[in-house]
Amino acid sequence: MRRLLPLLPLLCAATYDTGDSTPYPHTAFSEKELAKSVSKAAKFAGIKQIILRNEQGDTEVDKLQELDKAALSALMRVQGLEDPEGKEYDLLVPVGQDRIAVTVWWAPPAAVVEVGPALQPASSTREDITGVVLEENGTSWDPRALGIVADALATLTDVERERIEGLRIIRSPGPPKGARSLVKASGRLKAVYIQEESGESSLVLPNYALEESKGTFCGPASAPKEVAERVLLHELAHAVHQGKWRARLAEIQALEAAFNEPEGKTTEAVARHIELVEEHEAEEQAPLVAAWVKRFDSAPTAYGDLSPIEAFAEAFALYHMDPAALRRVMPDAHAWFESDYKP
Numbered sequence: 524m525r526r527l528l529p530l531l532p533l534l535c536a537a538t539y540d541t542g543d544s545t546p547y548p549h550t551a552f553s554e555k556e557l558a559k560s561v562s563k564a565a566k567f568a569g570i571k572q573i574i575l576r577n578e579q580g581d582t583e584v585d586k587l588q589e590l591d592k593a594a595l596s597a598l599m600r601v602q603g604l605e606d607p608e609g610k611e612y613d614l615l616v617p618v619g620q621d622r623i624a625v626t627v628w629w630a631p632p633a634a635v636v637e638v639g640p641a642l643q644p645a646s647s648t649r650e651d652i653t654g655v656v657l658e659e660n661g662t663s664w665d666p667r668a669l670g671i672v673a674d675a676l677a678t679l680t681d682v683e684r685e686r687i688e689g690l691r692i693i694r695s696p697g698p699p700k701g702a703r704s705l706v707k708a709s710g711r712l713k714a715v716y717i718q719e720e721s722g723e724s725s726l727v728l729p730n731y732a733l734e735e736s737k738g739t740f741c742g743p744a745s746a747p748k749e750v751a752e753r754v755l756l757h758e759l760a761h762a763v764h765q766g767k768w769r770a771r772l773a774e775i776q777a778l779e780a781a782f783n784e785p786e787g788k789t790t791e792a793v794a795r796h797i798e799l800v801e802e803h804e805a806e807e808q809a810p811l812v813a814a815w816v817k818r819f820d821s822a823p824t825a826y827g828d829l830s831p832i833e834a835f836a837e838a839f840a841l842y843h844m845d846p847a848a849l850r851r852v853m854p855d856a857h858a859w860f861e862s863d864y865k866p
């Protein structure tokens with residue numbers, strides 16, 4: 524292998540693919556057979572250079588046989604996908620008992636491959652999770668579900684944690700009643716954030732949001748995480764952008780409750796109530812959503828194309844789990860989170 528000096532400029536991926544979970548058809552092949560197939564496919568696709576990326580930097584691969592089975596399988600998989608050009612794929616490659624994390628950028632005339640460790644299932648305990656309220660509705664929290672929550676929360680900043688303080692996260696077998704038609708309509712909706720008029724809010728985490736990662740992982744290949752963590756972070760993004768509204772609505776509710784109490788309707792309380800209601804009526808959207816809409820009309824993933832709010836949630840989840848991936852697919856959004864973003 525040849526060390527590349529200076530390092531190749533960071534390849535820009537046009538999209539970040541998150542949907543793939545198709546199993547590998549070729550794990551029975553030997554390395555030699557795989558190398559042969561990859562070589563043929565690369566030539567056909569106009570790939571002239573295969574680069575192996577790791578913490579030490581980039582090296583150009585002279586002979587495909589130098590690559591291990593996980594890297595070869597991932598390259599094989601990507602070239603078989605429809606229209607892979609310009610895309611970044613985070614793939615879980617079964618090798619023996621393990622599922623190895625491999626990221627591939629397929630960007631003719633080069634393909635970059637980064638091989639990480641095997642994905643380890645998340646695990647945590649209730650005691651390790653603070654600031655949110657863990658509830659159960661028909662099914663119980665297990666160490667893996669708790670681990671996904673703990674990992675997702677650990678990526679948030681202090682201000683973001685403050686915005687979601689007291690949020691109820693509910694484990695449930697299926698989606699909440701009111702959201703069933705929504706789930707059906709979107710087809711891809713996995714977990715649900717519910718914001719009620721009163722300011723009450725909750726995040727429902729059904730079984731299928733916690734499904735095990737099959738063909739794909741999240742985060743950098745060097746530290747792979749389960750896809751469920753990205754699903755949860757997407758919903759936490761909604762809780763964060765509604766955070767200021769939630770706090771305001773809760774205060775309005777508390778004041779209104781106090782008005783019914785003897786001596787609760789003080790001049791200050793009434794003035795504060797008017798101030799809050801006026802503030803609220805003046806805003807069409809939560810301030811964070813308004814700031815995002817003003818600045819962006821695109822999304823880092825296909826799901827984000829649904830609406831600006833979904834685009835924000837997708838960018839938020841990516842920024843927290845894999846900032847380098849967001850920088851590649853939507854550099855201006857990455858820069859915004861680094862500087863102008865005020866949760």
Ligand SMILES: [Zn+2]
Pocket residue numbers: 757758761832833836
């Ligand atoms: Zn969403």
